[in-house]
Amino acid sequence: TECEKEPGSLLWIFVMVGNIVRGMGEAPIMPLGISYLEDFAKAENSPFYQGCLHTATVIGPFLGFLLASFCAELFVDLGSVDAEDVTIAITDARWVGAWWLGILICASVNLLAGIPFWFLPKSLEKEGETNESEETNEKSAIQLQENDKNEAKQTISSSNFIPFLKGLFHNPVYMLFICITILQFSAFDGMISFMPKYLEQQFGKSASDAIFLIGVYNLPVVCVGYFFGGLFMKKFKINIYQAANIAFFVSLLEYLLYFAAYWTVCDTSPVAGLTVSYE
Secondary structure (H helix, E strand, C coil), X not given: CCCCXXXXXXXXXXXXXXXXXXXXXXXXXXXXXXXXXXXXXXXXXXXXXXXXXXXXXXXXXXXXXXXXXXXXXXXXCECCECHHHXXXXXXXXXXXXXXXXXXXXXXXXXXXXXXXXHHCCCCCCCCCCCCXXXXXXXXXXXHHHHHHHHHHHHHHHHCCHHHHXXXXXXXXXXXXXXXXXXXXXXXXXXXHHHHHHHHHHHHCCCHHHHHHHHHHXXXXXXXXXXXXXXXXXXXXXXXXXXXXXXXXXXXXXXXXXXXXXXXXXXXXXXXXXXXXXXX
């Protein structure tokens, strides 16, 4: 009867709450960070700064892949089980790496990285411009806040969801951005989700080696693309419509290159009971 009972554990609640808190911390980085750059940087320097920002968002996952590769080499019960007592190899399907160690390390680094944000000033002078006095700065900030509140009240009182939605669908830049996002997620996320397991099953790689290879082969190229994309926009002074069109066609080319992997077929590995008989 004990074996027939379904295992029950509430540890998934801690994982869920942890992901919610992590999302709350990560969500403001892109929208608020980009707005921060737009508000206080010159128009010709903003694309380059945004390229640097996106480059930093790629360096983080690259280091995360390296950390995950290291943690996957350690047995999950690190500290409570002697490594010599573990009889299964790292390439064995039963091997479970120390996944929790990476979460603790990343949480500590994020906590330390968030401390400098407490010391940022409430407002900055726009790059290349100087204000006569701090009082003028404060008055303009108060005036902007009042205008924002008035606009928000008018929007809430007189707006309708359907006209706004129709306006978004008729916005070419917004629709191109949606298509770009779909193409990028379809191409990149599929590779991130399934390629590690494919490398493990098809080529006999361990989880650590598979994660390391994906991080080394993909993320540095993305990092270079972000950096030179921002530099390209700054040099040729590309406007938002041109940038949206360039991003769409480049993302479409990226998707087609990933789609070409369908013709890269390897022999199916023999699996007892599936592709070959147990005998």
